[in-house]
Amino acid sequence: MQSIIPNIPITNMSSLKIKFAMKNIFVFVLFISALTTATAQIVVNVKAKAANNDDFISSVPSFSFTQSIKLVVDVSGVPNLVGIEPIYLWGFIQGCCGAPTNGDFCNSQSGVMTKESANVWSIVLPSVKAYMGVGFKQAKDAAISQGRPGDQTRFGFLVKRANGCSGGQSNDMAIPFTGPVYVKTEFETFPLNTGEKDVVTITYNQELETDAVMKTQAEVYLYATADLVGGGNVEPFTPVQVATTASLKLAKNGSKNTISFIPAKFFTIPAGKQIDKINVLLRSKADANINFGASQFIKMAKIK
């Protein structure tokens, strides 16, 4: 939140501009709240069986591909694992791949689980995506290749001794997960992550604008500043200059407005400096002081 406030030119702002700034902060707070809710950890309790009793366990809480889960496994029904310590996780997506950290099945060095109680072990996965190191499309393609009902994506795993060979393992288990869903928003950047020498395209979906004035603007302009690593910022065009600079006008296609630029060319970056992030405001042509629309910042990757 602090990152938004200094990037709006407060010194030149009218009270109306401050009102819009407050609106943007409020939206940002809501966004953070939503993100926190969406990433809450899910606890998944399962009961393992002896090897060769493959089990699809559908009765688990719903969780997404990018959501953290705590996997709790009861091994009291696996004779070869009862009383064994510690227990290790071995993950896979059937039809796709094994987890990169699986290692040697006969001598596990990673995937060690935490003892919850006698014969009950847990492990926290940051997400299936992070643990498996694959994109959702690969998981979906695997589901399709397996001919699963509804192309359901599943995370597969078993638990085992450090030496899982010679029967020191549970059955194969699989639990379903959902995929990330694209949700169209008022302000979008393409690509989501970008470097300062990349082409960045900003899309302003005007039909999703909640401000009545901005929603009906025939012309929309880009106002952008760049925060630099280590402090300082760059403002290539002041708010007053923006509406008289044709190159800053977004191309309009229905309610979709777009503009593309290369940050390293758009901003004059002092020698030895790098862009940390870009702050964007979209505005009308008519008045430099009011009618700011979507406000957002662009994440910058550090390119090789």
Added chain:
Amino acid sequence: MNHYKNSLKIFLFCAVLVACQKDDNFPAIDNPIPLKPALLSGTWTTTKVVQFDKEAVDNGFPTDIQKRDITSSFPFTDYKIKFDVDASGKPTNYIVTPGNAPNFLTLNQGIWVLDDFVFATTLTLTNPADVNASAFRIKRLESNKISLQLVRNDAIDNTEYSYYEYEFTKN
């Protein structure tokens, strides 16, 4: 009876049309064309540039969220690259003439190499006097066209976040 014959003809015609649709996604070469360096010898001009968001591709998001044709956003069609081969047909020098187009390569001239002379998948551009290098993933080759992907990796965690797909046409 003629009614059924006509219906069958229309069905067959539609089936042929569907079967012949061009795939705009430049699929990987399943049966690679032997990519002898001599096939790349000469000057190539950019005719199309498509930018991809790796995360959107991985997530299977809608096509227009995965990629954007940016050919007309900047003067990409100015961009030319020339590959030379020696008398025995082996790769030697390359030179890039970007014109007014954005240039994502770190070196504008040097030597070029293929990872394999029969089933090449990577074309690397280097210069013995410079530690920097660039590499293209080879996506498709036709008689006078080649599609090359330039990958963007994050310098901190080395993850691929984006890539550009260039379609070059031989002059």
